[in-house]
Amino acid sequence: MTVKRYLTAALLLLALMPGLALADNAVFEELGSKAARAAMEQLNVEKGGSNLLILTDAGHAMVDGQTTQAAIKGLTEESGNSIGDGNLFQVLRAYWKPLWFYFFNKATGEAVFMQANDQSLNKTPEEFSALSDDQIFSKISKANVNLNYMLNHTDEGNATFADAFNGNEFALVGMSNVWAEGGSFDFLQATCFHDHLCPGVTSGYMLARYVEDKLPITSSSESYKVIACRPWCKDDMLQMRWDATPGKSGMFVMALTDAEVKALAEKYNQSDVAGVYIRWNSTANQGDAMVLTFNWTKVYELTGTGAGVWTGPSWGSKLVMDMEMLPYWNQPEDFVTTIKEFAVDQATLAKLQNAGMHPLKVAGVM
Ligand SMILES: [Zn+2]
CATH class of the missing domain: 3.30.1330.130 (60s Ribosomal Protein L30; Chain: A;)
Known part of the structure; x- marks a missing residue:
């Protein structure tokens, strides 16, 4: 076998190895898991509880040409939330927008927003697992988004709307409050397609x-x-x-x-x-x-x-x-x-x- 032929065969073998092809998905899945784990701790909610809503643009946003739907698998496995349970929704965003995760506890009104740091995702699954939350997320913020609470504490509301969720405030606060009041799945799904919940x-x-x-x-x-x-x-x-x-x-x-x-x-x-x-x-x-x-x-x-x-x-x-x-x-x-x-x-x-x-x-x- 000549060197050239050997190299061609080696490259072909590499391309066919499923472990390599799946590496990106494994990182995104772990990203979703880490986001859910950190947020659930901050919001004091247990896996499978009925008070938690998760919103994300995973599956729409892309990072370095990679699709991000695997993050949803991690979110679901860690939290128990799913599309089928009506407590996890994919909010439409253009693919070039940042990848974010949002968690809302309707029992307390508190919410946690996390935006992924693209640089941290260009790693092997092993390297990625070792990173801290501060390295993985470029933003982690927490706010009480219950509308009555916000209207009664306008300073906090102003601070939240200043930039707590990187420009997604109106979309996330609206969906959270209507979901908490029993807004139906068909309504919320169409709202996600529109990007935000407006009158x-x-x-x-x-x-x-x-x-x-x-x-x-x-x-x-x-x-x-x-x-x-x-x-x-x-x-x-x-x-x-x-x-x-x-x-x-x-x-x-x-x-x-x-x-x-x-x-x-x-x-x-x-x-x-x-x-x-x-x-x-x-x-x-x-x-x-x-x-x-x-x-x-x-x-x-x-x-x-x-x-x-x-x-x-x-x-x-x-x-x-x-x-x-x-x-x-x-x-x-x-x-x-x-x-x-x-x-x-x-x-x-x-x-x-x-x-x-x-x-x-x-x-x-x-
Ligand atoms: Zn609108």
């Missing part, structure tokens, strides 16, 4: 419930199509819940000018036109459409969070809305109104979706 996602939930009640899906030929005009956070909820994605022609997103938004609000009792919602039958090539509004003015009034009315800290108003909208999840008709109903054929559907047309003019509401 806009909640409005999407109400719009969805309203449409599902008025135009229920009754056959496998039917699906919902959304003309999101104007778009806001609600539309990410609808994509997730109805599988109404733009790539499959389930959603068409079109903005309005400021002048159009103002004119529509004046025309429709200070409600916001949310879009055209179509139950489409792909066998019959026809459907039923509703143009709906969502009454934000009423939400602001009910929750005391409107401009000039809210006197609390700037980080608080949307979180208060999140919580105070909870009791209305099942009463969408309190905020959603139908301003037009019409039958849709193939030609009308094409007009509603076409970039050259104005869907609200096609629908005859402006």
Whole structure:
């Protein structure tokens, strides 16, 4: 065997050795374990307890080209939390964002945030195991994120929102409080897709419930199509819940000018036109459409969070809305109104979706 051939064979053997290929996953799994172990100690929670929520962007974030889903395995093995138990969620982040872990104890309101230090991950599993938490995590912070506590201790709330969770404060605090109040799995899962829990996602939930009640899906030929005009956070909820994605022609997103938004609000009792919602039958090539509004003015009034009315800290108003909208999840008709109903054929559907047309003019509401 020549040297060249020997080297080729040796390289081939190395490439085929499963131990080497799995090394990165082993490090990420251990990272998840170490994060859970440290946080559970700080939060004083036992494995398998029902008070712990774990949120992470593992599986979305990548480190040096490596995917990070193995960290979730470590988190689950150490804590007992899992997607199946509804107490572990993957929050969507772009792959180039930092890898972080977040743990919330609903019994005390305390939470621990940890961000992985990329440099520590470029090690063998043996080297990595020997590192201290301070070497593995570039940030470890703890705060009480119970919303009532924060509103009663605004100095602590201000400090938390200054940078305790590296810019993820609003997302993590909102999800924690709504989860603790019994927010349902489907809602939280869609929230994770949106990146954060804001009142806009909640409005999407109400719009969805309203449409599902008025135009229920009754056959496998039917699906919902959304003309999101104007778009806001609600539309990410609808994509997730109805599988109404733009790539499959389930959603068409079109903005309005400021002048159009103002004119529509004046025309429709200070409600916001949310879009055209179509139950489409792909066998019959026809459907039923509703143009709906969502009454934000009423939400602001009910929750005391409107401009000039809210006197609390700037980080608080949307979180208060999140919580105070909870009791209305099942009463969408309190905020959603139908301003037009019409039958849709193939030609009308094409007009509603076409970039050259104005869907609200096609629908005859402006
Ligand atoms: Zn939002």
